[in-house]
Amino acid sequence: MKVKGVRLYGKDDIRLEEFELPEIKDDEILVKVMSDSICMSTWKMVKQGANHKRVPADVADHPVIIGHEFAGDIVKVGKKWQDQFKPGQKFAQQPAIPGQAESPGYSYTQCGGAATYCIFPNDIIEAGCLWTYEGDSYFESSVAEPMCCVICGYKTNYHTKDRYEHVMGTKKGGSIAILGGCGPMGLGAVSYALATDNKPAKVVVTDVDDAKLARANEVISVEEAKEKGVELIYINTADMKDPAEELKALSVDGKGFDDVFVYVPIKSVAELGNQILGYDGCMNLFAGPTDPNFSAEINLYDCHYNSTRILGSTGGSIDDMKEAINRAAKKEIKPSVMITHVGGINSIVDTTMNLPDIPGGKKLTYLQFDMPMTAIADLRNLADEDPFFNELADICDRHNGLWSAEAEQALFAHYGVK
Incomplete structure (x- = not known):
């Protein structure tokens, strides 16, 4: 064919x-x-x-x-x-x-x-x-595939019990920092934080762009997170005099984060992620660098005396993919x-x-x-050639500016796709 x-x-x-x-x-x-x-x-x-x-x-x-x-x-x-x-x-x-x-x-x-x-x-x-x-x-x-990668990241992190027994996953009731977290993958990570079985008490999401932070709060609001039992904070680190100390102060106990996810492959951000770890904290370099020599300074004193650790994750398993699809179908993420x-x-x-x-x-x-x-956000610009796109934009507006099953079905009907 x-x-x-x-x-x-x-x-x-x-x-x-x-x-x-x-x-x-x-x-x-x-x-x-x-x-x-x-x-x-x-x-x-x-x-x-x-x-x-x-x-x-x-x-x-x-x-x-x-x-x-x-x-x-x-x-x-x-x-x-x-x-x-x-x-x-x-x-x-x-x-x-x-x-x-x-x-x-x-x-x-x-x-x-x-x-x-x-x-x-x-x-x-x-x-x-x-x-x-x-x-x-x-x-x-x-988009379950990128969500699958996010889920794998959460499950890849680990903490310790009785010094050396590994407990897989982010810390339940702990503090999560998502650095550079207002891009598509970071927002997926925020969404999953509100649904994971190991639900944290607090999630801090950083960026250096106020417009991206504002959109993030529109699509996953602080109020929505509160309803799900999570304190969510969006913050611009460009406005901070001492980002490491000011971010650590936002963690549950003020002593640092249990789980840190780095969502941009930038040296200074990776170093910041290492600096804000608390005792037994785990940092996940989620963003994949293109430079094979990408590296950053880490605090080996904390690694030894505060049991901090750094790892990376990429991809996900079949079970992670199925979880992503099932949670989306149930509207949990x-x-x-x-x-x-x-x-x-x-x-x-x-x-x-x-x-x-x-x-x-x-x-x-x-x-x-x-x-x-x-x-x-620009769908109405196509309405001069086809008024349908005003209808499509209205559908997206009803869904808080997001794509939806309703929008997809309307698009299929318009183009005669069965």
């Missing part, structure tokens, strides 16, 4: 084009992709081309479909899987396949999210990385806080190539129609 999609040929070379998908084999599944959110990891892959560890060396001759944060509908099921999957079911997927480097959106010529249709091969299905779900939207499953832009398949190439220069959070794409990549 003829499909349309964006494929990688090499460094800085991605192309929207038509190509042929073969008939599926008995151990494969054909899906219709409805939504795919664009990840900074894809931009990094495009900048590296065949040098990326997940990209095949022969990508120039056998281009791969990009996009790994995707969801949609099952269309056709090979004989091997017909007892488990049925046409018409919604699918979700985990792109981090256990035991292999190959991944959807990086490594496969026929499996990726930036295409109208794609084929899941047997190795992904065998690994349990494709499953069905019940939900009222596709976009929440798309708000992955929509990550999304600031929406576009169609025709917007993917330019958006991906220029991703670091486009302000805002997650860029969500829908694969079954064309639409310019547009900030949710």
Whole structure:
């Protein structure tokens, strides 16, 4: 069948084009992709081309479909899987396949999210990385992948009991600092802090941009957090004379934070995260640096005498992904806080190539129609050509400026997507 999609040929070379998908084999599944959110990891892959560890060396001759944060509908099921999957079911997927480097959106010529249709091969299905779900939207499953990474970060942190017995997860009833936390991933972390079983007593979120802090408080308000039993503080560290001491004073006991997440790969921020740890505190460098020599100074005295520790986390497990989807379906978390832009398949190439220069959070794409990549706040600007976008903007306004299942369904109806 003829499909349309964006494929990688090499460094800085991605192309929207038509190509042929073969008939599926008995151990494969054909899906219709409805939504795919664009990840900074894809931009990094495009900048590296065949040098990326997940990209095949022969990508120039056998281009791969990009996009790994995707969801949609099952269309056709090979004989091997017909007892488990049925046409018409919604699918979700985990792109981090256990035991292999190959991944959807990086490594496969026929499996990726930036295409109208794609084929899941047997190795992904065998690994349990494709499953069905019940939900009222596709976009929440798309952004479940970044939420899955957030959840993994929370579970990766640990504390100690009786000196050396590790207790996994953030500290229940403790203090969490999320540094550089007003971007899409940071807001996802704030949302999860209000839902996690190890609910903290206090969450402090920092940034150096007042506008981003104000938006963060709009989409996850201090009042909402209070209703859920968490004291939430948004603060601009650029206004502080002594950020380390002033932040430590905001922790539950004033002596430092139990858990610190660093959401920007900036040396000074990483050092600040280390400085504000309390006794038995754990710092997670969540932001992935692009510089292989990225480093920062750490306090080894505190490491020894105050039992502080530093670690990093990336990706997540299948269980983390399923938790993200299930919590979103139950409205326990708000992955929509990550999304600031929406576009169609025709917007993917330019958006991906220029991703670091486009302000805002997650860029969500829908694969079954064309639409310019547009900030949710700017949807009314499209109304001159199509009055529908005033209606779409009204829907977003009713949801506190956020994307929603209602907005997604309205968009599908407008473009005739079934």
